[in-house]
Amino acid sequence: MILKLDDGDAPWPADAPSRFFAPLHGLQRWIASASVVLVSLVLMLVGCGQDSEQRLLVLRGATMGTTYSLQVVDPPGAFDRSALAEQVRARLSAINDLMSTYQPSSELSRFNASSTTDWFLVSPELVAVVSAGQAVSEASNGAFDITVGPLVNLWGFGPTPSAEDLPTAGEIQAARARVGWRQLEVRTQPPALRKSRPDLYVDLSAIAKGYAVDQLAALVESQGVSDYLVEIGGELHGRGVNGRGEPWQIAIERPNASQREVFQVVALRDIGMATSGDYRNFVEIDGQRYSHTIDPATGQPVRHRLASVTVLADDCMQADAWATALLVLGPEPGLALAEQRGLAALFIEHALETPEGDAFVTQETAAFAALSAAR
Ligand code: ADP
Ligand code: MG
Numbered sequence: 001m002i003l004k005l006d007d008g009d010a011p012w013p014a015d016a017p018s019r020f021f022a023p024l025h026g027l028q029r030w031i032a033s034a035s036v037v038l039v040s041l042v043l044m045l046v047g048c049g050q051d052s053e054q055r056l057l058v059l060r061g062a063t064m065g066t067t068y069s070l071q072v073v074d075p076p077g078a079f080d081r082s083a084l085a086e087q088v089r090a091r092l093s094a095i096n097d098l099m100s101t102y103q104p105s106s107e108l109s110r111f112n113a114s115s116t117t118d119w120f121l122v123s124p125e126l127v128a129v130v131s132a133g134q135a136v137s138e139a140s141n142g143a144f145d146i147t148v149g150p151l152v153n154l155w156g157f158g159p160t161p162s163a164e165d166l167p168t169a170g171e172i173q174a175a176r177a178r179v180g181w182r183q184l185e186v187r188t189q190p191p192a193l194r195k196s197r198p199d200l201y202v203d204l205s206a207i208a209k210g211y212a213v214d215q216l217a218a219l220v221e222s223q224g225v226s227d228y229l230v231e232i233g234g235e236l237h238g239r240g241v242n243g244r245g246e247p248w249q250i251a252i253e254r255p256n257a258s259q260r261e262v263f264q265v266v267a268l269r270d271i272g273m274a275t276s277g278d279y280r281n282f283v284e285i286d287g288q289r290y291s292h293t294i295d296p297a298t299g300q301p302v303r304h305r306l307a308s309v310t311v312l313a314d315d316c317m318q319a320d321a322w323a324t325a326l327l328v329l330g331p332e333p334g335l336a337l338a339e340q341r342g343l344a345a346l347f348i349e350h351a352l353e354t355p356e357g358d359a360f361v362t363q364e365t366a367a368f369a370a371l372s373a374a375r
Contacts, residue, residue, distance in 0.1 A: 210320025
């Protein structure tokens, strides 16, 4: 049996266009959705068809400028799905209230807007996510950087996209002065953040979805559920088995294919998975695509032959941040660092263009090969 519940929630940019699908104003510029989305959304859910013996509860909604879904297999007898739907909405909305840069009243927005360079008291949750981000910055030599927001906005992403033309060298230089994870301090006792310049701007877009996935997984588990799949905007956590008693299997789609085509199947056995790539969100200026992932070292959108990086990790928050970090680092340094740190990462690279479309090659770390074996 399949139980379906379509479930609404205020999207993250409550009054802004969706970051993924809405056209922006301005000539020759769009935020475009991928015609074929990586990991695309996502789910090759083997064994949840109508003939399944198991009950499958599905919740869907919108959050953080994208969509979420929860699939719970064979929930306990007394399971109250409308109560769960409400708890999910409440949890997501609480996370937005802390971490959204699209919500001016969020705790993070208030920190960003404040001009103090003294400690600014915040919630333990915000501190946990910022600390995790700072740790990935340190480990990736600054490739991941949650202070990159001014550059994100300059290149036409984020809540206050600015120029409609290519940013000038002077604008990039000015924005870069405001960027740098070492200009942000975080402490736990009592939980607080401190910026070393008043105009520092923190953007958790590359890590907050993963954190929210972990939070929803914990919420579902607290209800006594052990077989579930949680997904926000393509970031996932799967545990237990699907409706057919098999591990959840996620199809990573072939980037850029004209028809939907499975590129690789990954099994999620109580693990989180996140993908960063150049197909989901980009602007086009004068016919050139610019990624929404910025290399803090240059102030420019990443431009190399990586189509996507997928990372598996116990915490989806870690997977989310590392997928962005490795995408910034690029194929060789990214793969080397991922191997060195024992990360489970899959790199999909553009190889060459053929009349039939793009060709791709993959590289994976040893940990990815071990964890992702589909059966
Ligand atoms: P993807 O799924 O492609 O990783 P995400 O939404 O997870 O997309 O992260 C991309 C967002 O992260 C950008 O829109 C921007 O706000 C932010 N970002 C861009 N570059 C960086 C970076 N180098 N480090 C941290 N965050 C970044
Ligand atoms: Mg990410």
